[in-house]
Amino acid sequence: MTRSVWLKADSAVGNWEKRKKRITAGIEAGVDWVLVDDTDVERVRDLGDVNIAAFRSGGDADRLEEHSQQDVSSDAVIVGKNGEGDGSVSLPEDFSGSADISALRRSDDAANGAYIRILDENYEAFAEEAAKTADHTIVIGEDWQIIPLENLIARIGEETELVAGVTTAKEAQTAYETLEIGADAVLLDTDDPSEIHKTVEVRDELERETLDLTWAEVTSVERAGSADRVCVDTGKLLDHDEGMLVGSMSRGLFFVHAETADSPYVASRPFRVNAGAVHAYVRTPGGETKYLSELESGDEVQIVNRNGKTREAVVGRAKIEQRPMFRIEAEVETEDGTDRIETLLQNAETIKVPTPDDRKAVTDLSAGDEILVYYEQTARHFGEAIDEKIIEK
Incomplete structure (x- = not known):
């Protein structure tokens, strides 16, 4: 399995200068992806060569049209922020019928990734359903982290790239090793350059062979x-x-x-x-x-x-x-x-x-x-x- 490191750098992190500092540290450390708002995609392209995932908040047709060119240039479009994924919008009642990524997309057919905070067991079920059609499923644990991640690893299989939210390299190690299968990737939320480097080192160490000489x-x-x-x-x-x-x-x-x-x-x-x-x-x-x-x-x-x-x-x-x-x-x-x-x-x-x-x-x-x-x-x-x-x- 190929592991990857995503770095969270959307507006929740702070102003552009703060986001820029975090993104630059991530690119220098060797992260695989940065997750930003759709309005920052071109700015990130100017900073360096890295895969870019863009949050699509949805619902504002004028704003979406205004930034459509920027969204096209991102490598993945993620929905769920300011929507069903983070609890801003109530979950669909029928999980079995409508809780796939189409519910997260709303009117956005470009989306291929879901962002979901695991607030309770209903959101865990929602993440499981979203994973059926999402290329990337980002899950952020709240009060409980390990148990929901174990459940999702066991149930999702290879349907999607499961990205687990972490704040430290130690948490990343745990996410990669949970159930001896681990998450495919981690979404790191930190401003500490040394922690970013350590997380990349954890990824690299897991990818390396140990040979019997x-x-x-x-x-x-x-x-x-x-x-x-x-x-x-x-x-x-x-x-x-x-x-x-x-x-x-x-x-x-x-x-x-x-x-x-x-x-x-x-x-x-x-x-x-x-x-x-x-x-x-x-x-x-x-x-x-x-x-x-x-x-x-x-x-x-x-x-x-x-x-x-x-x-x-x-x-x-x-x-x-x-x-x-x-x-x-x-x-x-x-x-x-x-x-x-x-x-x-x-x-x-x-x-x-x-x-x-x-x-x-x-x-x-x-x-x-x-x-x-x-x-x-x-x-x-x-x-x-x-x-x-x-x-x-």
């Missing part, structure tokens, strides 16, 4: 002549225990550390992984792979630490140069015995791989050393795992 025994390290090798320079600084997964065989990828360590001869380059020859695979987000030769500025690669925790980084540059190489071969214990994997890495002291004690330069590796790898018994076709037998030598 394993130890492999080096069986051979030999000079392999020159080859075109690729340094992957990312737009992020990597931590000391981070690197990338690369290898000649898709089923067995070697953990190669970023160049975070200083040496007497070369300054550290903590944005760089000297990843090996152009033919090798590198793991990318979502469990896919790319050839190193394919990487270019703007692509994403997967960063991993020794505990298997992953994150994403954008490629700033892929630097290809001819360099002397080592061919490194290792054996991995599998359910069927052992399997051989290998890769080519540059013959240089700055390229390091994890060992049980710390790390070793590839120039110091020898048969019998243990190094960290990611192994999966699967084949690849255009970077995607497939159920097919492929022989790699």
